[in-house]
Amino acid sequence: MIAIEHLTKRYRKTVAVDDLDLVVQPGVVTGFLGPNGSGKSTTMRVIMGLDRPSRGRATVNGRPYHDLRDPLREVGALLEAKAVHPGRSARNHLRALAASNKIPFSRVDEVLEFVGLASVATKRVGDFSLGMGQRLGIAAALLGDPGVLLFDEPVNGLDPEGIRWIRDLFRSLAAEGRTVFVSSHLMSEMAVTADQIIVIGKGHLITQGSVSDLTAAAKGAVVVRGNDRERLERALRAAGATVEVVNDDALRVGELSAEAVGQLAFDEGVVLFELTPERASLEEVYMALTAGVVEYGSGSS
Amino acid sequence: MSAHPTLASVIRSEWLKFRSVRSSIMGVAITFVLTIGIGALITASIRTHWTAHPEAHIGFDPVTTSLGGTLFAQFAVGVIGALFVTAEYSSGSIRSTLAATPRRVEVVLAKLAVLVGSLLVVSEVAVFVTFLMGQAIYSGVVPTASLSTPTVLRAVLFGGLYLTLLGTIGMALGWLLRQSAACISVFTSLILVLPIVTFLLPSSWQNTIGRFEPSTLGQSMESVSPPAHAFSAGASLLVLALYATVLMAAAATALTRRDA
Incomplete structure (x- = not known):
């Protein structure tokens, strides 16, 4: 479970997240939606202990990230694609992460096999396509077999087969009772993937609820x-x-x-x-909800 | 089994990272090539011109001259130290690193341990090899020094420590500046530009300020009898170690305070 209480994050003068409260429950896929620049990635970085909140706090399983005894075994995250030294092999990247959390190296080969990268395990990550980079990021997230998973825009760069694969992955992870928190700026993607949806705009919570609740409300x-x-x-x-x-x-x-x-x-x-x-489509609901909070609108709307 | 990330497991992780990229391996190879290769060139050249230039015999130091390659290798170790950190920022992998080890001081200490451990071995091997090779080149023509003389042993040993400490300073700059280009500029300025600036000052200031410069500290550490106005070899080692410690402490503070 992920809980965010009164979270505010300011970068110099811009307020990225403003007094946000939300709870992400285990056992379901929770979609985290908002236009670009709405504060999704910032929220995820604060949850992961990478950025320090200006006010409020974020906890995972009741504790701030810094207090987790074995972080990779409790929380796995895909925060950006290919955030790996380009000269290192996929296997060595994962082994370095595994070593720091005392995860056996046998698990590295397991997750590489699982995401379909076993055949390129010893290749330089710099030669990977964006889609392969995403798969490596997912492998890293799954490395410690964590109960809480965060994915920031996971679909970027994946081919249709990869998108289908990742949707099935989210559902099966949630079905195993894990907390699955997936951000996207595309409602159409979340409509077919998520059970619960949280919509934010300009750092504020706009609405949250199940997919059917949201469409019914419209x-x-x-x-x-x-x-x-x-x-x-x-x-x-x-x-x-x-x-x-x-x-x-x-x-x-x-x-x-x-x-x-x-x-x-x-x-x-x-x-x-x-x-x-x-019935209004979820896409229309989303467009209506976020119409007032698009940071870089095209001007026509 | 406790899965609590202890410093030992973080060190293991950083060691795996250090040896799994080409830049570290290349850096180590370049350190050897510069220390030993340039040492060979200098000593061979001195041997060739020895009899023709008797004026150069006064105050000749067979130790310092054989370790001349460290003047070039110091840039290689600085880059090794800086890149070990800045590569994490340029690739974005710093986020995976800090997510895996949220106690950031442990990341600083683990990287430092891996760097100091590796550079100590590399630098000491390089300086002892170049020293012995230089004396072999000198033998029969130019006066030689022996490791059985305590001050000679100290000068060679400190040569390796000098390189290790400069690598550490490079690493601290990496944490503070987070960009390879900025680090290399600042590092080069500290070594090369600072002495030029000092040279433009009145001579009384030159001596007072000059002794605090990394390059002067290195000269003092690597010679049997330190140059005039410089600190003793032991004091020079302490001053340089103090620089490295202060910069690393600043690096650890910056990392814990900043957003990743």
């Missing part, structure tokens, strides 16, 4: 088509709905549920050909 619309469009439109407006004419015979209705629209049509004697609830 107001959907109902598309309705019947044999008397004008009559139906009048009745809907009278009932307080917002109505938009989609084409000759279809209407998009807001503020009313599909059940209410159907009942109204029945009361008015309108024969319905179609009654479709439209």
